[in-house]
Amino acid sequence: MARKRQIKLAAYLIGSGMHFTAWRHPQSSPDASIDVKALQKLAQIAEKGKFDLAFIADSLAINHESHPHILNRFDPIVLITALAATTEKIGLGATASTTYSEPYTLARQFASVDHISGGRAGWNVVTTADATGETVLNFSKKKHWEHDHRYERAEEFIDVVQGLWDSWEDDAFIYDKESGQFYHPKKVHELRYEGEYFQVKGPLNIARSRQGQPVIIQAGASVPGQRLAARTAEVVFTHWDDIEEAKQFYQKLKSQLKEFDREEDELHILHGISPIVGETEEEAIRKYNELQQLVDPYESLRFVSGYMGNVNFSKYTLDTPAREVEFPKVNSIQSQFNEMKKIIDQENLKVGDLYTRFFGAAKRDGFIGTPLQVADEIEKWFTEKAADGFMIQFPLLPRDLDDFVTHVIPILQERGLFRLDYEGDTLREHLGLQVPENRFASKEKQLNRI
Structure with a gap:
């Protein structure tokens, strides 16, 4: 069954x-x-x-x-x-x-x-x-x-x-004190x-x-x-x-x-x-908001940068449309980068939205x-x-x-x-x-x- x-x-x-x-x-x-x-x-x-x-x-x-x-x-x-x-x-x-x-x-x-x-x-x-x-x-x-x-x-x-x-095979070690044989030679493999x-x-x-x-x-x-x-x-x-x-x-x-x-x-x-x-x-949302209120927007963007090709977000305002950001080719977690880039291309996100939009804990x-x-x-x-x-x-x-x-x-x-x-x-x-x-x-x- x-x-x-x-x-x-x-x-x-x-x-x-x-x-x-x-x-x-x-x-x-x-x-x-x-x-x-x-x-x-x-x-x-x-x-x-x-x-x-x-x-x-x-x-x-x-x-x-x-x-x-x-x-x-x-x-x-x-x-x-x-x-x-x-x-x-x-x-x-x-x-x-x-x-x-x-x-x-x-x-x-x-x-x-x-x-x-x-x-x-x-x-x-x-x-x-x-x-x-x-x-x-x-x-x-x-x-x-x-x-x-x-x-x-x-x-x-x-x-x-x-x-x-x-x-080592599962029964390779025999620990035979009387014979002095510690292991079975045929049950260990190079x-x-x-x-x-x-x-x-x-x-x-x-x-x-x-x-x-x-x-x-x-x-x-x-x-x-x-x-x-x-x-x-x-x-x-x-x-x-x-x-x-x-x-x-x-x-x-x-x-x-x-x-x-x-x-x-x-x-x-x-x-x-x-x-x-x-x-x-309402209490769950309050707990969530407590964490969100502690977020420094540019500090969180520095974290986002590590997943998107080391982008310098500091040169963009938080209201800049995310589609206008120049993203380099990445040799990183490609599936994650591609997913994030697809969302940016499809949605009207601002630079200041990126951390909250992409990272589960936020x-x-x-x-x-x-x-x-x-x-x-x-x-x-x-x-x-x-x-x-x-x-x-x-x-x-x-x-x-x-x-x-x-x-x-x-x-x-x-x-x-x-x-x-x-x-x-x-x-x-x-x-x-x-x-x-x-x-x-x-x-x-x-x-x-x-």
Whole structure:
């Protein structure tokens, strides 16, 4: 009997919140992004709400346009290790770049966290957008690779990492004290990978975890990004302007899974939302307005600039029609830039409207309202297959996370849309994903059948 489809939830943990001005709010702690106890508390609140995943993003360069909590933050892999120590069930996802990392090192880091957490780790694969051109300068390089080139490297990178994660068969370590045999020599495998970008011998010096391999997470919506996701991803983060666009993307990406002999339920698409909950709709709007009133228009435009090719918005008045702005060619998050540019071309936006129009934490939508209104909107997106779940980027933390867990989760549970409790211990179990078979053990089985 097939399991009933249920909503998947990820909590985006970023300092005092996703809204650009969250750190200035009277209820916030401006240093929350480097307060490990505060971050551990956020993960515990999300675990209380039975979230599938607590997620940590990253950036490899900063400038004066960066989100405040990007300026001062922990390394994500180190942080999820700390979160693992104070949680028991919730999955823990961290971002790491395929453009500015080495596969062996990254494979070892995530395998280590997967063991430490008891099989709860997920790797958010990014190729690294470098809209400002500054990331490359931190890694002794002269030029940031072009978009499609980065995705070609990423495909090889993931293949190498997953191959290294399979270095040891599940029963390779026998620890036989009497015979003195620590492991079974025939159950450890050298990868011996040779590709265009990487040459990696292996084996990795750590066994497979109880979930086999960390879960692969991605966020690319471009054509190369979709292909990479269809082949390798198990969770995909998206953000679309409306439900119809989200449904089109959902169907398009799911349809590509067949090419790689995958089923639809092997990949979960999570749409980004920023809910604010109030006892009444008026209270929710008041909470939203409290954050909006703290926005310095030109400060917020500096943040927008990083997503639109490093535009100098200071030379434009806030009333300038956005269509008149000169946008350079971007070698960044192309799908996001294209979506934003399309909206600018179609709508009569002013320069001063851009931050509020484009960024979920600053946007008035159906996810701001009473618990019932927010739950209704979530159910609509889920049942109409615009998403399998949601990456929740709370505008103000911990307030909005706490409100969501206390007031919205119970409604979703009552409707049978969300779990009452965790039914397993690993991230794969939460997501309903199978433990991947060890490729080397599988190959041996096939040879034995011949």
